[in-house]
Amino acid sequence: MSFQSPKGTKDVLPDEQPYWERVETxxxxxxxxxxxxxxxxxxxxxxxxxxxxxxxxxxxxxKEMYTFEDKGGSSITLRPEFTAGxxxxxxxxxxxxxxxPVKVWSIGPVFRYERPQAGRFRQHTQFNVxxxxxxxxxxxxxxxxxxxxxxxxxxxxxxxxxxxxxxCPKCRPAYLEKLSAYYRSREDxxxxxxxxxxxxxxxxxxxxxxxxxxxxxxxxxAISDSLCGECEAHFRALRAYLDDRKRPVTLNHRLVxxxxxxxxxxxxxxxxGIGSQNAVCGGGRYDGLAEAVGGPATPGVGFASGIERIxxxxxxxxxxxxxxxxxxxxxxxxxxxxxxxxxxVTLLAECRAAGIEAVMGFGERSLKAQMREANNRGAARxxxxxxxxxxxxxxxxxxxEDGGQSAVPWAELTATLKAKEAGA
RNA sequence: GUGGGUAUAGCUCAGUUGGUUAGAGCGUCAGGUUGUGGCCCUGAAGGUCACGGGUUCGAGUCCCGUUACUCACCCCA
Numbered sequence: 001m002s003f004q005s006p007k008g009t010k011d012v013l014p015d016e017q018p019y020w021e022r023v024e025t026x027x028x029x030x031x032x033x034x035x036x037x038x039x040x041x042x043x044x045x046x047x048x049x050x051x052x053x054x055x056x057x058x059x060x061x062x063k064e065m066y067t068f069e070d071k072g073g074s075s076i077t078l079r080p081e082f083t084a085g086x087x088x089x090x091x092x093x094x095x096x097x098x099x100x101p102v103k104v105w106s107i108g109p110v111f112r113y114e115r116p117q118a119g120r121f122r123q124h125t126q127f128n129v130x131x132x133x134x135x136x137x138x139x140x141x142x143x144x145x146x147x148x149x150x151x152x153x154x155x156x157x158x159x160x161x162x163x164x165x166x167x168c169p170k171c172r173p174a175y176l177e178k179l180s181a182y183y184r185s186r187e188d189x190x191x192x193x194x195x196x197x198x199x200x201x202x203x204x205x206x207x208x209x210x211x212x213x214x215x216x217x218x219x220x221x222a223i224s225d226s227l228c229g230e231c232e233a234h235f236r237a238l239r240a241y242l243d244d245r246k247r248p249v250t251l252n253h254r255l256v257x258x259x260x261x262x263x264x265x266x267x268x269x270x271x272x273g274i275g276s277q278n279a280v281c282g283g284g285r286y287d288g289l290a291e292a293v294g295g296p297a298t299p300g301v302g303f304a305s306g307i308e309r310i311x312x313x314x315x316x317x318x319x320x321x322x323x324x325x326x327x328x329x330x331x332x333x334x335x336x337x338x339x340x341x342x343x344x345v346t347l348l349a350e351c352r353a354a355g356i357e358a359v360m361g362f363g364e365r366s367l368k369a370q371m372r373e374a375n376n377r378g379a380a381r382x383x384x385x386x387x388x389x390x391x392x393x394x395x396x397x398x399x400x401e402d403g404g405q406s407a408v409p410w411a412e413l414t415a416t417l418k419a420k421e422a423g424a
Numbered sequence: 425g426u427g428g429g430u431a432u433a434g435c436u437c438a439g440u441u442g443g444u445u446a447g448a449g450c451g452u453c454a455g456g457u458u459g460u461g462g463c464c465c466u467g468a469a470g471g472u473c474a475c476g477g478g479u480u481c482g483a484g485u486c487c488c489g490u491u492a493c494u495c496a497c498c499c500c501a
Binding site: 004007058059060063064081110112114115116117118119120121124125126127193204207210257259268275276277279280281282303304305306307308309310334336365366367368369370371372373374375376379382384386387388396398400403405 | 425426453454455459460461462492493494495496497498499500501
């Protein structure tokens with residue numbers, strides 16, 4: 001075959017779907033529990049939204065976006081993240097007139113042109129949660145709690161919650177100046193990447209993994225010492241909520257985000273055992289985003305969690321005993337002969353109309369072959385129809401578990417199956 | 425964008441210092457006496473050995489290139 005799925009994309013086959021369903025069900029339930037409503041957005045937007053929202057100098061915008069010109073000449077970009085689109089929808093649809101905060105969640109694919117590796121794809125799926133219009137640190141805590149709760153619900157262990165405050169437009173410039181000054185004094189010892197960062201995005205200097213740069217990072221001024229009064233108070237309040245609820249978090253002064261819109265609170269959740277791409281969740285406050293895309297000043301806070309990485313973690317941590325199973329039909333119709341096939345189709349339709357999960361064998365195959373298929377599909381029972389059953393207007397209903405078999409009149413079949421289902 | 429690893433059946437992999445029609449397990453399909461699954465037995469289908477060159481009497485095996493996949497850097501979910 002001459003085609004394969006594009007680089008960095010993958011098919012989620014039926015045997016993996018139970019994991020996805022479990023995650024989606026949990027996400028939906030937790031979102032509702034916390035008072036968040038679903039919102040669905042287009043998977044592509046005007047390119048300018050991301051350039052202005054996410055930030056022109058960010059890696060995402062600079063080299064990872066799927067951008068193209070459509071037939072009308074507009075520059076379109078497949079969404080590389082949710083938050084900018086949610087803010088656009090909030091502003092465009094007048095959600096600012098709703099009671100604040102406006103709390104919404106989404107689930108769907110996002111696209112980034114990256115080199116794929118374990119846990120990293122060019123198309124991946126995010127569960128995205130946002131709360132817009134409120135700057136209370138209790139809301140930061142609530143957003144983080146949604147993440148905590150979701151992972152608890154999924155039975156995750158050994159997660160690491162990392163938090164930091166990266167300040168606001170009032171205090172960050174002064175800090176960046178301090179940080180740059182510190183690094184300029186030791187520029188000779190820097191790795192090439194860090195020299196770039198020093199000019200382009202000094203905050204990133206703290207994020208360097210190069211061993212040679214670690215000592216410099218450790219000694220670098222921490223932003224926590226440079227926060228303005230407002231940011232300091234906000235961060236302190238958030239930490240108090242976390243303490244009160246005994247939420248174990250790690251203060252990580254080096255935690256920096258790759259998107260320009262973040263202010264004050266930033267956080268990530270790291271999982272174990274899923275490879276080097278271990279961030280299963282990332283988020284924070286973005287009080288400057290609305291203005292960046294041309295709206296009135298509007299605070300907001302949110303997070304995104306990657307379903308593929310959650311599923312990896314689920315498989316890795318929650319292990320075999322909780323592995324979800326695939327659906328199994330309640331009854332399989334095996335038939336011999338054309339008349340029996342016609343009757344099987346009718347009874348099959350009756351079962352489905354009655355809400356009984358039912359399937360049939362196709363083609364002219366031996367009863368043995370049909371039994372084998374029923375067994376492979378995990379059917380609970382087999383209804384056999386042949387000449388003698390047609391004559392007696394019955395089916396032979398066999399339990400695949402204990403092998404017991406008895407004749408059941410056609411008219412009583414759905415009732416009998418329902419009774420047996422309820423009994424089992 | 426930069427490195428490392430890998431490439432044989434749908435899946436997981438064997439394939440001996442280069443030597444005839446390329447193998448196994450699993451899976452799929454069928455058969456093992458009339459119309460009954462699982463276990464067992466038998467059989468079948470399924471492979472341009474990623475692609476292109478080269479060395480050689482002879483290449484799945486050695487060499488070079490390309491592509492793909494993969495892991496890591498980077499960045500992030």
